[in-house]
Amino acid sequence: MPEPMMNLHVMAAAIPEIYLTAAICVVLLFEAFVGSKRPGATGTLTLLMLVIGAAVTVAFADVPQRMVLFDGNYIADPLAYVLKLAAFLAVAVSLLYSRAYLQSRDILKGEYYVLALSALLGIFVLISANSLLTVYLGVELLALSVYAMVAFDRESGVAAEAAMKYFVLGAIASGMLLYGMSIIYGLTGTLNLDGIAVALSAPHNLGVILGLTFVVVAVAFKMGAVPFHMWLPDVYEGAPTSVTLFIGTAPKIAYFALALRLLTHGLAGVKVDWTAMLTPLAVLTLVIGNTVAIAQSNLKRMLAYSTIANVGFILLGFIAGTASGYTAALYYTLVYILVALGSFGVIILASRKGFEADRLEDYKGLYRRDPLLALAMAMLMFSTAGVPPFVGFWAKLRIFQALWETHHLWLVVIAAATSVVGAFYYLRVVKLMYFDEAPETLPATAGSFGVRLALGLNAAAVFVLGVLPAPLLDLCTRVMH
Amino acid sequence: MRPTGEVEAVLVQILFYLFATLLVAGALGVITARNPVYSVLFLVFSFVNSAAIWLLVEAEFLAIVLVLVYVGAVMVLFLFVVMMLDINLAELKRGFTRFAWLGWLTALAVIVEIVGVIWQHGLGGVDVSRGFVSEPANYSNTLELGQVLYTRYAYPFELAAVLLVVAIVAAIALTLRRRPGQKVQDVSRQVAVRADERLRVVKVAAEKRP
Numbered sequence: 001m002p003e004p005m006m007n008l009h010v011m012a013a014a015i016p017e018i019y020l021t022a023a024i025c026v027v028l029l030f031e032a033f034v035g036s037k038r039p040g041a042t043g044t045l046t047l048l049m050l051v052i053g054a055a056v057t058v059a060f061a062d063v064p065q066r067m068v069l070f071d072g073n074y075i076a077d078p079l080a081y082v083l084k085l086a087a088f089l090a091v092a093v094s095l096l097y098s099r100a101y102l103q104s105r106d107i108l109k110g111e112y113y114v115l116a117l118s119a120l121l122g123i124f125v126l127i128s129a130n131s132l133l134t135v136y137l138g139v140e141l142l143a144l145s146v147y148a149m150v151a152f153d154r155e156s157g158v159a160a161e162a163a164m165k166y167f168v169l170g171a172i173a174s175g176m177l178l179y180g181m182s183i184i185y186g187l188t189g190t191l192n193l194d195g196i197a198v199a200l201s202a203p204h205n206l207g208v209i210l211g212l213t214f215v216v217v218a219v220a221f222k223m224g225a226v227p228f229h230m231w232l233p234d235v236y237e238g239a240p241t242s243v244t245l246f247i248g249t250a251p252k253i254a255y256f257a258l259a260l261r262l263l264t265h266g267l268a269g270v271k272v273d274w275t276a277m278l279t280p281l282a283v284l285t286l287v288i289g290n291t292v293a294i295a296q297s298n299l300k301r302m303l304a305y306s307t308i309a310n311v312g313f314i315l316l317g318f319i320a321g322t323a324s325g326y327t328a329a330l331y332y333t334l335v336y337i338l339v340a341l342g343s344f345g346v347i348i349l350a351s352r353k354g355f356e357a358d359r360l361e362d363y364k365g366l367y368r369r370d371p372l373l374a375l376a377m378a379m380l381m382f383s384t385a386g387v388p389p390f391v392g393f394w395a396k397l398r399i400f401q402a403l404w405e406t407h408h409l410w411l412v413v414i415a416a417a418t419s420v421v422g423a424f425y426y427l428r429v430v431k432l433m434y435f436d437e438a439p440e441t442l443p444a445t446a447g448s449f450g451v452r453l454a455l456g457l458n459a460a461a462v463f464v465l466g467v468l469p470a471p472l473l474d475l476c477t478r479v480m481h
Numbered sequence: 482m483r484p485t486g487e488v489e490a491v492l493v494q495i496l497f498y499l500f501a502t503l504l505v506a507g508a509l510g511v512i513t514a515r516n517p518v519y520s521v522l523f524l525v526f527s528f529v530n531s532a533a534i535w536l537l538v539e540a541e542f543l544a545i546v547l548v549l550v551y552v553g554a555v556m557v558l559f560l561f562v563v564m565m566l567d568i569n570l571a572e573l574k575r576g577f578t579r580f581a582w583l584g585w586l587t588a589l590a591v592i593v594e595i596v597g598v599i600w601q602h603g604l605g606g607v608d609v610s611r612g613f614v615s616e617p618a619n620y621s622n623t624l625e626l627g628q629v630l631y632t633r634y635a636y637p638f639e640l641a642a643v644l645l646v647v648a649i650v651a652a653i654a655l656t657l658r659r660r661p662g663q664k665v666q667d668v669s670r671q672v673a674v675r676a677d678e679r680l681r682v683v684k685v686a687a688e689k690r691p
Binding site: 014021024028069070071073074109111112114115118121125131133134137138140141144145147148151152154206207209210213 | 594595598599601632633634635636637639640641643644646647648650651653654655658
């Protein structure tokens with residue numbers, strides 16, 4: 001056994017994880033000693049920690065090329081760097097939006113922030129996973145934190161039900177993942193993704209496909225692809241909106257990374273097989289996600305089905321199977337997170353103490369009550385629908401391009417057709433906000449100046465990135481090559 | 482005794498299939514038993530059998546830990562919890578059996594697929610008939626584990642530790658309730674208490690019995 005190299009120079013690339021682990025301990029201790037006397041202070045500290053973390057990541061983790069640390073368990077590359085910064089941003093923004101919401105529902109507790117940070121650590125572990133062992137630990141770290149966050153509002157029966165469903169189905173998915181991993185490990189003799197890639201580049205045995213099937217099922221479950229999507233609408237609807245905002249954004253980065261590291265790197269040798277498995281999943285996901293969303297009267301549930309539909313698009317990037325396809329999938333994921341942050345943020349701002357603005361009819365005439373919020377929501381909805389000049393248009397276009405280059409004509413047709421169907425329910429929200437009369441009983445919207453400013457910037461980013469798509473696109477292209 | 486000859490190899494194989502069969506039977510028992518207490522006992526049985534299989538492949542440390550930690554501690558605790566929960570079984574089972582056929586059908590399909598793949602293509606690559614390489618008698622797999630746990634696997638090991646912290650935080654956040662007016666003991670106050678806080682001597686004027 002070679003002596004493991006563990007010195008500060010080598011560990012510098014792993015600073016984000018090390019810092020975050022320390023931050024979890026600091027926040028936990030702060031909550032224990034100070035938090036109970038000053039409610040809300042822990043939240044401020046957490047946001048500060050996230051900002052420092054992002055700065056530390058920029059200073060130390062910006063590696064010029066691929067580095068493998070910790071005896072092959074950890075990988076640092078430009079992609080991981082960008083994804084980690086995006087995750088920092090997504091978590092910070094979602095915690096910023098949800099603060100007033102947590103306070104008004106009496107669940108503003110320090111543990112919420114500790115769990116959010118540990119979920120972020122799980123996301124980081126997944127982003128930088130280079131062995132089956134770290135992939136599994138990342139999945140569990142993220143999932144365990146999120147289950148607890150969904151159940152965080154103990155007074156709510158719906159939230160408890162959602163958490164229970166999520167927990168049981170998540171456990172089954174973890175079991176699937178472990179089963180698949182054990183078969184792959186048994187047949188290749190290594191846990192390391194580089195090692196597995198080498199073993200599978202030689203003529204390999206077909207038992208690997210068996211393991212691959214379980215892995216694909218687990219990945220599809222985590223991403224929420226049809227027919228493994230059943231948990232998603234229930235969890236999105238049942239969880240407190242601040243938690244829906246959280247689980248609808250940053251974890252998507254992790255699951256994108258999970259699919260990328262496992263399928264396109266470790267299991268690249270069986271690409272033909274996983275492409276064949278993902279294709280029907282993606283088609284089903286696009287069709288069912290977009291059509292079922294039309295029938296929803298609950299906005300959170302509708303956005304859940306919209307998430308499912310968007311996952312279909314991300315899967316299409318993987319099906320294209322080229323560098324430009326993966327770039328498109330990365331771009332789509334980042335754009336989707338930006339839009340999801342804004343849309344769930346609007347729901348949070350439209351809600352008040354004792355009133356959840358989660359039904360579509362709660363948005364009738366929002367324009368007259370709060371023009372700014374309505375404008376932000378309209379921009380976000382236009383973006384998700386893929387209307388130019390908003391950024392969602394470019395994301396969809398890139399996916400179409402990648403599919404076109406690889407001659408997946410019929411997939412382009414299906415994706416375009418389902419997008420048109422999808423445009424209906426996004427634009428319906430705009431119609432409700434601008435052209436319908438508001439019922440008298442609806443309460444005013446909430447939000448401090450800072451939060452409203454952040455949401456405004458969020459919506460503005462959707463527009464600015466749509467007018468100037470080049471910087472983000474170039475960044476995605478650079479880190480994927 | 483370490484198997485050296487042909488007879489011992491056959492004996493090990495027989496033992497493996499015996500324990501493997503019992504393990505699968507136990508696992509089936511876990512999910513089919515009507516009473517949750519029986520399910521837990523079946524799970525204990527499965528753990529003991531997998532520990533036996535680990536012993537056969539000379540992973541003594543893991544086998545002992547499995548029995549000590551899982552059977553000895555975790556499952557006993559589990560048994561307590563299951564016995565303390567007041568579950569109405571009939572209520573629980575009513576919706577369950579309605580979809581049981583779907584579960585069996587899925588399980589059957591998966592089994593057929595697995596057997597089909599192995600049947601058609603074999604396990605290639607992996608020579609299952611060869612078995613494990615035997616280590617010398619003084620070989621210590623505890624030492625071996627200790628050598629890699631904090632070096633090669635330091636990163637996953639630390640992550641597992643964080644995972645446990647998260648589990649504790651989550652469990653406490655979800656279950657600890659501080660209700661106002663709840664009657665709880667404050668140990669530090671109990672210890673720090675002085676006699677005059679507890680005992681008040683009241684002077685009562687003596688009176689004659691009427």
